[in-house]
Amino acid sequence: MTRAPFCGKEYWDKWIRYSEKNIDDHIQTLKEPTGNPQYRPQYAFTLVTNYLHLMLMRYSRGDSAADVTKDFSQLLVAWENAERLHLELMSDEEYRFKFDWSVNLDHYIVCFWITGLAFFAETNVDEWARLISLMGNEGKDKLLDELLAAKQPNRSIGEMLCHPRPYQKLLNVVEGSVGQRSAALNEFVESWYTDLNRVPKNRHLSGDSALYERPYWYKYGEKNMAGGAYFGQWCIEAALVAKMLAIDDSFCLGHPQYPGDLLRPGVVTQADMQRLPSSLKKWHSTAMVSTEETQTIDSIEEKSNLRRQGWISRLFSKS
Numbered sequence: 156m157t158r159a160p161f162c163g164k165e166y167w168d169k170w171i172r173y174s175e176k177n178i179d180d181h182i183q184t185l186k187e188p189t190g191n192p193q194y195r196p197q198y199a200f201t202l203v204t205n206y207l208h209l210m211l212m213r214y215s216r217g218d219s220a221a222d223v224t225k226d227f228s229q230l231l232v233a234w235e236n237a238e239r240l241h242l243e244l245m246s247d248e249e250y251r252f253k254f255d256w257s258v259n260l261d262h263y264i265v266c267f268w269i270t271g272l273a274f275f276a277e278t279n280v281d282e283w284a285r286l287i288s289l290m291g292n293e294g295k296d297k298l299l300d301e302l303l304a305a306k307q308p309n310r311s312i313g314e315m316l317c318h319p320r321p322y323q324k325l326l327n328v329v330e331g332s333v334g335q336r337s338a339a340l341n342e343f344v345e346s347w348y349t350d351l352n353r354v355p356k357n358r359h360l361s362g363d364s365a366l367y368e369r370p371y372w373y374k375y376g377e378k379n380m381a382g383g384a385y386f387g388q389w390c391i392e393a394a395l396v397a398k399m400l401a402i403d404d405s406f407c408l409g410h411p412q413y414p415g416d417l418l419r420p421g422v423v424t425q426a427d428m429q430r431l432p433s434s435l436k437k438w439h440s441t442a443m444v445s446t447e448e449t450q451t452i453d454s455i456e457e458k459s460n461l462r463r464q465g466w467i468s469r470l471f472s473k474s
Contacts, residue, residue: 159215159387160411160426161380161438167216170383174209181205185236196244199237204265206230208386210272214414215387217423224276230269231282234289256292256299257317261371266290267299271395275417283307298326305399321350328396340393341406344413347390348432377438388435389414411435 157164181202189195206226213223241250256263273286283306294300294311304310316322324343331339353368376385394414397404407413411426431438 156423156425157215157217158414158416158423158426159385160428160431160435161376161385162215164216166381167212171209171212171216173383174205174212178202178205178209182233192244196237196240199233199240202233203230203237206233207265207268207272211268211386211389214389214417220275220417220420221277223417224272227272227276227278228282231285231289235285238289254291256295260318260368263296263299263317264370266292267395268389268391270299270302271391271417274395274398298322298329301329302395302399320353321347322392324350325392325396328402329400336400337403337406340397340402340404341410344390344393344407344410345430347393348388348412349434352434380438388412391417394418 157167159167181198185195185199185202206229209226210223210230214220241253245253252258254262256266269286270290273283278286287303287307287310290303292299294313296313296315296317298316300310300312304312316326321343324339324346328336328339328343351370351373372384372386372388388411390412391414393407394404394417396402397407397415398418404413404415404418408415408424409427410430411428412432416422416424
């Protein structure tokens with residue numbers, strides 16, 4: 156039985172195989188000399204998010220936590236390689252724009268998710284030290300700093316939240332009384348996805364253009380569920396806090412976006428579709444991958460390969 160609210164095992168098998176091959180190709184490309192080095196740091200960090208997406212796809216398929224996180228050490232190595240390239244080739248301002256939690260919501264969430272998966276993986280002391288060094292941003296965020304302090308006891312804790320919406324509700328869980336945490340955690344899970352759809356600062360942008368106010372993955376799957384971009388929409392943040400604070404998360408179990416099985420070896424919890432956020436309920440009748448759609452995936456793979464070739468042409472271009 157799969158966990159994600161949309162798509163069956165056939166979808167996940169297909170795109171997990173594709174993602175694994177894509178990662179292998181990506182690694183090989185990074186070993187080759189580069190004609191245009193300015194694209195190399197970004198291309199290298201894409202490998203990090205590819206590993207992250209693969210882990211989330213495995214969870215969506217119904218894999219065990221051990222299988223979900225089995226590539227964590229490779230993700231860490233990929234991030235170290237990308238970090239070296241960014242420091243070599245990017246200006247301080249370019250680096251800040253991409254990796255500062257307060258500036259880049261996407262990177263903040265990526266760091267939060269990777270932190271959560273690190274807690275569920277068999278991450279050793281050395282790996283934790285490397286991960287924390289890569290994330291940086293010490294003293295920037297009241298919530299994520301507090302959680303990372305469990306592995307870095309002398310870490311400075313930020314005085315404010317980088318992104319109060321939606322994370323004030325999760326901070327309320329951490330700072331709240333023990334008796335109220337279970338209900339507060341469920342409140343966060345229930346509103347997490349909706350609260351991530353934030354109003355663009357530039358009101359001249361359309362809703363679909365709110366790239367820095369809404370996560371890049373927010374609508375993955377809405378218009379092309381068969382295309383392989385959808386990897387699930389998992390609130391790893393909530394599962395991380397439940398694990399760290401030993402919170403009874405039974406209220407959250409069954410929510411289609413709560414990855415509670417990370418805390419339950421061998422369990423696959425069926426999604427309660429009645430608890431889908433209202434904006435996703437319209438997906439339910441159109442997003443399931445039909446036989447006809449599945450037959451088109453090979454052609455979509457070809458398009459994905461063309462996009463990858465475009466990346467490579469920029470990477471190896473001399474101009």
